[in-house]
Amino acid sequence: MASKEGKEKSKGAAVQLKTPKGTRDWIGADMILRDEIFTKITDVFKRHGGVPLDTPVFELKEVLAGKYGEDSRLIYDLADQGGELTALRYDLTVPFARWLAMNKVQQIKRYQIAKVYRRDQPAVARGRMREFYQCDLDIAGTYDRMIPDAEILRVVYEIFESLQEQIVIKLNHRQILDGIFAVAGVPSDKIRTISSAVDKLDKAPWADVKKEMVEEKGLEESVADRIGEYVKHNGDIPTILSLLQADATLCANSDIKQGLEDMGLLASYLDAFGVPSNKVSFDLSLCRGLDYYTGLIFEVINQPSASSSTADSNVKSSKKKGGEEIQVGSIAAGGRYDNLVGMYGKTQIPCVGISFGVDRIYTLIKAKREKEEGTSRVRETDVYVMAFGGGSFDGMLKERMRIARRLWDAGIKAEFTAKTKPRLPQQFKAAEDVPLGVILGEDESANGQVRLKVLGSGAAETDEKDRGQLVSEDDLVAEIKKLLI
Amino acid sequence: MASKEGKEKSKGAAVQLKTPKGTRDWIGADMILRDEIFTKITDVFKRHGGVPLDTPVFELKEVLAGKYGEDSRLIYDLADQGGELTALRYDLTVPFARWLAMNKVQQIKRYQIAKVYRRDQPAVARGRMREFYQCDLDIAGTYDRMIPDAEILRVVYEIFESLQEQIVIKLNHRQILDGIFAVAGVPSDKIRTISSAVDKLDKAPWADVKKEMVEEKGLEESVADRIGEYVKHNGDIPTILSLLQADATLCANSDIKQGLEDMGLLASYLDAFGVPSNKVSFDLSLCRGLDYYTGLIFEVINQPSASSSTADSNVKSSKKKGGEEIQVGSIAAGGRYDNLVGMYGKTQIPCVGISFGVDRIYTLIKAKREKEEGTSRVRETDVYVMAFGGGSFDGMLKERMRIARRLWDAGIKAEFTAKTKPRLPQQFKAAEDVPLGVILGEDESANGQVRLKVLGSGAAETDEKDRGQLVSEDDLVAEIKKLLI
Structure with missing residues (x-):
């Protein structure tokens, strides 16, 4: 009886007409707007000498292995059909590192626009999908300190000027961050886990983060309080630099010393590049999840202007806005990763790069356009x-x-x-x-x-x-x- | 011992630095040339009112099931990780049909440029890969006979004019073909298998094809000979039309009658659209593999000029060139498929479409450019x-x-x-x-x-x-x- 029912069902049932979970179709006006965003981003990439790269949508599984920490569980595997084990790419950085090592390329500015795949919980309204586009520009090669890093931030500035989006670039430096943790008394084996707790400060108040560090992660309360004193600061680069430079204990740490030098150079290069200082916020609470960053890290959020408020007031303002505005999280992010390429071969190639979350940028611009203009054309017929x-x-x-x-x-x-x-x-x-x-x-x-x-x-x-x-x-x-x- | 060796190997072995079988990276000058081809193709699609569509790279497996006949074995499945069963798309036509049915769209000219995936034996030098781009334009909707079909061929003509490639569009009509088989005496259950034998005439001489029909597929020799008399003909539309119209037996077949009317209309519309008659060859040996075609079918090959020679002499000339020129097979192909969309829902939506094999077109143009110009720039810095x-x-x-x-x-x-x-x-x-x-x-x-x-x-x-x-x-x-x- 059951089997008969089953048979009838499979015979009679129509095909489910939907796209897989967390994916969507793009048609007409939406595609035209997305293409407009791609064009504006690639125009800037080309203006800076970017070389276009395209890699296959899937990679050998071993190429992706060991690069994403806990997030590896989000990787989409392809079925093994008696051949190679492959998986859909998770980002564009690892395929780029594989390409650099495979072709023994010593230096390049490369850009890539392509879809990446993450089996995450989708949140469609906020633009979080399982299949989504990334637009990446990375500068690989051995250069003098902070020059490529500053150019990447200039690229960010130019792109959002071109897209007419108001942004703030939040900056931090892994060596300063790790140095602060060391100086505050975090044991070296706990630095990454404490770092990931601090990373939640943009979504949670200090009290919750402290609780996680002390109760869940077994940090001494006094150590947590010392961290709290540092990470609450953000503001323009010179302000935060003077603050840190005035602290003799911090400056005695060689990592921090190097980091502060870097940030000083960066400020002067951004000035030469004409990036306004109010577009940048040196934010000591910014950590970025991925392990492979080694120097400057950054995250771009859309916001009318930079504030020099404390972390706590940031949390309040984002809570206040929660119900009213579209919250898309960061719309671009990146940093310096000097050791990733070396994981594939004998040669280390220092890199710094940025990844634009095009679907989130699209969500923002579409909401704005709908307010301003109403419907858009689905095709270009004149x-x-x-x-x-x-x-x-x-x-x-x-x-x-x-x-x-x-x-x-x-x-x-x-x-x-x-x-x-x-x-x-x-x-x-x-x-x-x-x-x-x-x-x-x-x-x-x-x-x-x-x-x-x-x-x-x-x-x-x-x-x-x-x-x-x-x-x-x-x-x-x-x-x-x-x-x- | 064996297990120790195994462990050491997995510990010590460096990651294999390669892309999966049948896939490749695209960088610099190659990417710039490919983008140039994309731009020229989409410019023409837009000129004809094309609406851009993008679909996910994978579809529910049941959406792809039962659409590709024997070729289903070439579909790439994703691993089942406790969720939906999905597979990488095999072409852009089936996702388009799914989209039409899902959104109950009655008429549209849509275009899509995207990669498709086939676990076929790769032949890299000839541009046959497991991951490759297709550029499709399809006209869906209930219109008067042959008007959209003629516009699709006009699009083909415009695109290859823009790419400066000399081509011939080989045409045939499923109703004429099936009618000829019926008149020749092919039993109705053998029509598709005999059709796929005839389809090999562009690669094999008539004697081999006849042998396959008679010895492998059990066709009477006299029936095979009658087929041979018809399928050897090709030439401009009026010539082949008069030839067929002079045959009273053929004209008594209602399928053939309808097909001949269609081809007459097509010739007059192509004339109004300014498609030169020497760009078109009505070729009775053209069959096209896919089952879902119902009317006009076509295939574009690159060739200096149209010939009105017999199928046999075609075979000779392609053999002669074999060792000297790049043989890429057809560089675009398509046809009318009026019943595919109805497989997903209650509504039939007649469609006609074309798919451009961009990687093959790229292979041709690159070879020509290398002869003419030498190296190309990898980036656009001025x-x-x-x-x-x-x-x-x-x-x-x-x-x-x-x-x-x-x-x-x-x-x-x-x-x-x-x-x-x-x-x-x-x-x-x-x-x-x-x-x-x-x-x-x-x-x-x-x-x-x-x-x-x-x-x-x-x-x-x-x-x-x-x-x-x-x-x-x-x-x-x-x-x-x-x-x-």
Whole structure:
């Protein structure tokens, strides 16, 4: 009985019409907006000498192994079908490191725009998906300190200027952070786990973070309090630098000393690059999850202007906004990773890079556009070719084809209705979001003429009295080009 | 012992540095050429009102099931990790049909450019990979006969004109083909298998195909001979049409009658669209593998000009060329499929579409370019900013940064060497494929000036006597823009 039911079910059941969990289709206006974002980002990458790279969507499993810590459980494996073990890429950084090592490339600025895959819990409204795009620029090679790092931040600045998004770049330095933990008295084997507790300060108040450090992770309370004194600070680079430089205990630590030198250089290079100091916040609570960072780390959030408030007040303001604004988390992030490439071969190649979360940027810009503009076009057609005539009218199909062909030959985006005798309202409906109409009629055609009409709001379009200006067929392309400027 | 060896191996063995079988990385000049091809193809898609679609790289397995016949074994499954069963997409047509049914879309011209996955035997030199790009345009909707079909062929023509590739579009019609098989006496249950034998005529001589039909597939020899009489014909549409129309037995078959009407309409529409008749070859041996085609089918091959020779002479000429020219097979293919969308829901939506094999087109164009031009640029940088000075020279890093910033602000693609004190030859080497150099010196800088130099072939560049024209910093952007036109 059960098996019979099962059989009937599998025979009769229609295919489930959906995309896999955490994935979506992109169509029309959404795609056009996303492509616009891609173009603006790649234009800046190219402006800085970026070389485009594309890697396969899956990698050998051993290439991805041991790179993502706990997050490895989020990797999508492909089925083993008697061949290699492979998995979908988790980010673009590890495939880049594999490519560098495989091709023994010593230096490059490379960019890549591609989808990555994480079997995480999706949160569609906030733009968190299992399949999503990343746009990465990385500078690999042995250069003088902080010069490529500053250029990466200049790239961030240029891109968000171009996207007209107000941002703050939160900065920190792994050597300063680790030095502070050491000076505060964190045992060296606890530095990474304490670091990941501190990383939660952008979402949780200090009291919760302290509780995690003391109760869950067994840190002495006095040590936690000393950490608290440091990580509450953020502000522009010179302010935080003076604060740290005034602390003799900190400056005695060689890691911190190197980190402070780096941050001083960075501030002067950002100035030379024209990155306004209010776009940058040196935030001692910023940790970044991934283990492989070794120097500067950064995270970009969208926000009207930089504040020099404490970590605690940051938490309050993000809580206050929680219900009202779209919270997308960081929209770009990255840092310096000098040891990752060496994991694949004998050669260490120092790298610094940035990854833009395009789907989150898309979510922000789309929300803004919807407020400002209403609906957007789903395709780019500029001219709709139609025909109109009386009772014995044959539809002028070949005439419409011939005119469309003339427009295509001139590179003009044009369509017509693929019917022998379409009705005029049907043609106007199809032309709804098209700016120009070319209207053919038998009388006009006999004189080698057509009518060219600017298509406005719906009502007037079927008004036969306004059928547009008479234009000779030979002048049509030129007249259209004038109107499309 | 064995297990100890195993352990040591896994501990000591370095990660294999390669991409999975049948996949490859794309970098620099190759990527730039591929993007150029994408842009030319999408420009034409947009010119015809195409709406962009992007679907996830994997689909529910049941969406792909039962669509590809024997080729289903080539589908890449993802591992089942306690969730949905999914597989990488095999083409872009089935995801499009799923999208149409899921969103109850009645009509659209949609295009999609994306990678597809087939666990086939790779043939890298000929551009056959397991991961490769397809560019598809499909017209879905109920329209009058052959109008969308003709527009798809016009799109093919425009795209290869734009790519400057000489092509022939081979055409046939499933209803004519099936009608011929029926008239020749093929039992209806053998039509598809006989069709797939005939499909091999572009690679094998008639004698081999006949042998397969008679000996392997049990067809009567007289029936095979009758098929042979028909499928040897190809030529322009009017020629083949008259040939078939003169055969009363064929014309009595209702499928053939409908097919001949369609081909007559098509010829007249292609004429209105300005597609030259020598670009098209009505080839009765063309079958196309996939089951879902219901009307017009086509395949694009690259070839200097159309010939009206017999199938046998075609085979000879492809054999003759075999060793000399790159054989990439068909570079685009498609057809009408009126029943596929109905497999997912209650509504039938007639479709006709084309798929461009971008990797094969890339292989052809790259080979041609290499003959003509030599090496290509790996990035688009237009200006390299460098500095030069005597013994106590400090490298002018911040000056170089400041000038680069000015250029970036003006949208100019510029780079500089990320070293405090780079040597001049090092800077010229980095600028090797960059057209313009801006050279900073302390004396010039004191006067608010820099030198602007057109970078030519290697030898002259380190010649100190030609250090370019003196330009004031404020005029630099304008001077560069003049040179870059």
